[in-house]
Amino acid sequence: MSVKILLIAMLMLVSTLSYVHTQEQPAVTIQITPFENIILAVADVQPAAAEKSAELEDSLKTINQVLWDDLSFSGFFTLAGKSFYPPQAIVNPEQDIQYTSWEAIPFKVSFLTVGTLDISGGVLRADLKVYDMKQRKRILDQSFSGPRDQIRTIAHRWADVIVFNLTAGASEGIASTKIAYSSRRGNAKEIYTVDYDGYNAHPFTHNGSNNLFPNWAPDNSKLAFVSFRTGRPEINIYSYIDGSRLSFPMFNSLASTPSISPDGTHIAFDLRTTRPAGDTDIFISKLDGSDRRNITNNPALDTSPVWSPSGKQIAFSSSREGRGGQIFICDVDGSNVRRIVKEGGDAASPAWSPDGRWLAFQWKPHLSTNYDLFMADVAGGSIRQLTSGAGSNESPSWAPDGRHLAFQSNRNGGTHVYIMLLGDSNPRKITAQGSNTSPAWSGYFRRTTGN
Numbered sequence: 001m002s003v004k005i006l007l008i009a010m011l012m013l014v015s016t017l018s019y020v021h022t023q024e025q026p027a028v029t030i031q032i033t034p035f036e037n038i039i040l041a042v043a044d045v046q047p048a049a050a051e052k053s054a055e056l057e058d059s060l061k062t063i064n065q066v067l068w069d070d071l072s073f074s075g076f077f078t079l080a081g082k083s084f085y086p087p088q089a090i091v092n093p094e095q096d097i098q099y100t101s102w103e104a105i106p107f108k109v110s111f112l113t114v115g116t117l118d119i120s121g122g123v124l125r126a127d128l129k130v131y132d133m134k135q136r137k138r139i140l141d142q143s144f145s146g147p148r149d150q151i152r153t154i155a156h157r158w159a160d161v162i163v164f165n166l167t168a169g170a171s172e173g174i175a176s177t178k179i180a181y182s183s184r185r186g187n188a189k190e191i192y193t194v195d196y197d198g199y200n201a202h203p204f205t206h207n208g209s210n211n212l213f214p215n216w217a218p219d220n221s222k223l224a225f226v227s228f229r230t231g232r233p234e235i236n237i238y239s240y241i242d243g244s245r246l247s248f249p250m251f252n253s254l255a256s257t258p259s260i261s262p263d264g265t266h267i268a269f270d271l272r273t274t275r276p277a278g279d280t281d282i283f284i285s286k287l288d289g290s291d292r293r294n295i296t297n298n299p300a301l302d303t304s305p306v307w308s309p310s311g312k313q314i315a316f317s318s319s320r321e322g323r324g325g326q327i328f329i330c331d332v333d334g335s336n337v338r339r340i341v342k343e344g345g346d347a348a349s350p351a352w353s354p355d356g357r358w359l360a361f362q363w364k365p366h367l368s369t370n371y372d373l374f375m376a377d378v379a380g381g382s383i384r385q386l387t388s389g390a391g392s393n394e395s396p397s398w399a400p401d402g403r404h405l406a407f408q409s410n411r412n413g414g415t416h417v418y419i420m421l422l423g424d425s426n427p428r429k430i431t432a433q434g435s436n437t438s439p440a441w442s443g444y445f446r447r448t449t450g451n
Contacts, residue, residue, distance in 0.1 A: 128165070386420070397441045412429065
């Protein structure tokens with residue numbers, strides 16, 4: 001399916017995560033026509049030396065599959081089917097790319113990515129390039145290196161470089177992002193993190209209790225979540241970098257659904273006092289729990305706060321207007337409360353898109369038996385349905401590019417985490433073990449340049 005792209009003004013330098021070294025050439029200006037349909041050919045990465053083909057076989061298979069999947073799922077390109085490519089393998093691009101042969105295939109390829117893979121002393125080196133097939137010249141040239149077990153990371157980083165440059169900065173690429181979620185395996189429910197495509201899942205908590213509702217700090221330096229490790233729900237905030245715990249008070253209350261502010265200095269959460277018994281309201285405090293204030297102060301059930309990208313508003317779910325929850329927005333001081341979903345039913349779990357335009361949420365309209373995902377235009381109020389079919393689809397979380405969502409669903413038996421490109425009717429299931437809920441998509445990770 002053809003995918004149109006929007007453009008941002010200028011290019012920035014691209015690099016990679018600290019554990020994969022990157023070598024890059026001077027930046028090349030890429031001119032792309034606005035709303036151009038980009039047809040991208042993804043030629044298989046080849047062994048740099050034929051005698052190393054057997055040693056590199058598994059790594060080559062992985063990098064080629066991961067790169068194809070990443071670029072396809074980005075939603076920015078039409079990928080040209082490999083069966084149409086000219087048969088010659090591309091090892092030395094300046095010699096091996098036969099432009100006349102490429103022009104003879106049934107469609108006009110806009111860009112071609114090629115590369116070679118080498119290994120020495122157990123360290124892989126990928127030399128990767130992109131060619132503008134209309135101008136017949138190389139426009140991107142980068143090298144990545146790392147141990148064998150980082151071959152997927154190398155593929156992800158190159159996919160993100162391609163997305164960032166060929167969309168003129170419209171997206172930094174999501175291939176290197178991660179998703180946090182709550183996973184029940186046995187008696188405990190721990191917080192896990194996983195690569196966006198479902199690989200490399202690792203437990204983040206190990207306390208043997210129930211841990212719920214993970215939430216990333218905007219710079220990915222921290223994870224906030226709810227833990228029952230003391231026997232009652234309390235907010236926990238941990239460094240994602242070194243695993244240390246940050247100080248946050250218990251409040252002698254039942255606290256849940258934390259949400260760290262866009263500037264990383266404050267946190268919103270819902271809180272219900274137990275002595276005396278009270279209702280649940282939305283509170284905001286500094287990240288250490290100080291300066292706590294109630295911003296809803298309503299006898300109804302107010303839950304699941306989420307910050308607007310500007311940090312000036314809070315969306316939340318509330319039962320204040322009848323049976324079932326509905327989605328509301330207020331200013332951070334609690335003023336200017338307005339309802340977003342006005343059609344009734346039961347709506348919950350709002351998630352604000354990175355551009356601030358949309359609120360995704362789960363909604364069970366009247367007479368429906370399951371939740372589905374919808375998104376509402378914050379300014380105009382129009383609503384679009386995102387999922388349908390068997391099972392319930394809940395707890396949406398936006399990718400940082402604003403084009404993808406993670407969510408939980410029991411559509412295929414059990415509860416698992418899925419990811420989807422908006423408009424795609426076939427979400428990808430990214431968890432396999434346990435019962436998995438409350439996904440939280442990370443932001444872009446900062447890129448560091450190696451030697």
